[in-house]
Amino acid sequence: MTHRERELPFLNWKNFLTGNIMVTGVMEVLENIRKMNPGRKIKIMNFCGTHEHEISRHGIRSVLPEWIELIAGPGCPVCVCGEGEIRAAIELASRGINVLTYGDMMRVPIRMNGNVTSLEKARATGAKVRVVTSPLDALSIATKSNEDFVFFSVGFETTTAPLAGLLERGVPDNLKILTAHKLTPPALDLLIKDEDVMLDGILAPGHVSTITGSMEWRRFAEEYGIPTVIAGFTPGQILEAIYRLVLQIKNGEAKLENVYRGIVTEHGNIRAKMLMEKHLYIDKAWWRGIGEIEKSGFYLKSRDIDAVHFYGLEVKNEENDMLPGCSCKDVVLGKKLPKDCPLFGKACTPDDPKGPCMVSSEGACSAWFHYLREDI
Numbered sequence: 001m002t003h004r005e006r007e008l009p010f011l012n013w014k015n016f017l018t019g020n021i022m023v024t025g026v027m028e029v030l031e032n033i034r035k036m037n038p039g040r041k042i043k044i045m046n047f048c049g050t051h052e053h054e055i056s057r058h059g060i061r062s063v064l065p066e067w068i069e070l071i072a073g074p075g076c077p078v079c080v081c082g083e084g085e086i087r088a089a090i091e092l093a094s095r096g097i098n099v100l101t102y103g104d105m106m107r108v109p110i111r112m113n114g115n116v117t118s119l120e121k122a123r124a125t126g127a128k129v130r131v132v133t134s135p136l137d138a139l140s141i142a143t144k145s146n147e148d149f150v151f152f153s154v155g156f157e158t159t160t161a162p163l164a165g166l167l168e169r170g171v172p173d174n175l176k177i178l179t180a181h182k183l184t185p186p187a188l189d190l191l192i193k194d195e196d197v198m199l200d201g202i203l204a205p206g207h208v209s210t211i212t213g214s215m216e217w218r219r220f221a222e223e224y225g226i227p228t229v230i231a232g233f234t235p236g237q238i239l240e241a242i243y244r245l246v247l248q249i250k251n252g253e254a255k256l257e258n259v260y261r262g263i264v265t266e267h268g269n270i271r272a273k274m275l276m277e278k279h280l281y282i283d284k285a286w287w288r289g290i291g292e293i294e295k296s297g298f299y300l301k302s303r304d305i306d307a308v309h310f311y312g313l314e315v316k317n318e319e320n321d322m323l324p325g326c327s328c329k330d331v332v333l334g335k336k337l338p339k340d341c342p343l344f345g346k347a348c349t350p351d352d353p354k355g356p357c358m359v360s361s362e363g364a365c366s367a368w369f370h371y372l373r374e375d376i
């Protein structure tokens with residue numbers, strides 16, 4: 001199998017299941033996109049890390065006309081989690097408190113006390129860190145033990161909803177929560193105002209929209225005049241969304257469309273949003289590589305279960321929070337592609353990540369390393 005065939009597995013597919021419709025003939029979709037050449041380069045941001053992963057995995061960039069530039073955005077919560085929150089988790093684990101967190105967080109490299117470390121490295125030196133797969137997993141572990149636990153919970157709206165479900169259920173006295181949850185739309189507001197980015201279209205996130213509802217993204221079309229389409233994660237969904245974005249651009253329109261029909265509704269998951277509002281409040285948050293963004297973080301309303309308050313932690317983030325040579329800051333802002341980082345695939349690999357974008361499968365550098373390395 002040639003490199004190109006490996007990049008284009010979907011070209012052999014006859015049918016695409018796209019949410020709730022079956023699209024036949026992906027070649028026709030591609031042909032229709034190609035025919036709409038607007039006579040200039042257009043820049044589309046796929047905000048979501050899972051979109052970037054699937055775009056890379058299926059070689060979608062390589063079959064699009066050269067006048068479409070698809071750039072990745074900051075839609076990887078692991079990539080934008082502040083060093084300060086991870087340092088706080090390591091400090092807790094080093095004090096002998098059991099820290100429970102998602103597997104993706106384990107290998108994120110951060111600076112601490114003059115060294116480069118991670119939760120995984122801290123565990124290797126005796127810190128108490130364990131991987132969990134969900135808030136209920138954390139609850140189950142804590143409930144069966146007399147030891148003290150902190151659930152280090154990280155993510156966007158999609159994982160904030162299960163955390164809110166846990167809070168509604170109630171947590172035992174020996175379980176506290178350290179949160180690094182973020183809202184996605186404020187980051188997009190920031191990017192749209194960045195003159196170095198200048199987006200023509202937005203491929204809006206499917207997972208997040210199942211919680212927020214499509215209405216969260218309407219203002220990007222109506223207020224900023226940027227065509228916006230919500231899509232799921234099959235190649236057919238992604239190509240259909242790109243087709244609709246290009247069509248809008250060609251017709252001089254800017255509206256919100258949703259091709260993840262049947263999954264994403266206008267108002268999203270009402271129950272989840274109600275629980276999130278009941279147990280969490282929204283305030284400014286630090287996005288690694290980007291900085292502080294107003295109204296972009298979820299925080300616990302109950303101080304009794306807040307690990308920062310309970311253990312008297314200081315969560316401190318500061319500018320220049322990437323390791324030397326790492327271009328993640330520009331990657332998450334859509335200003336650089338992973339391959340443009342001098343460390344990509346050389347000093348920085350998934351086995352030895354030098355930046356957060358190489359750790360999670362939702363990180364752009366990780367996706368490019370696995371599917372778009374030129375030496376594959």
Ligand code: SF4
Binds near residue numbers: 349353355
């Ligand atoms: Fe950072 Fe590694 Fe990506 Fe370069 S390749 S931007 S060092 S994560």
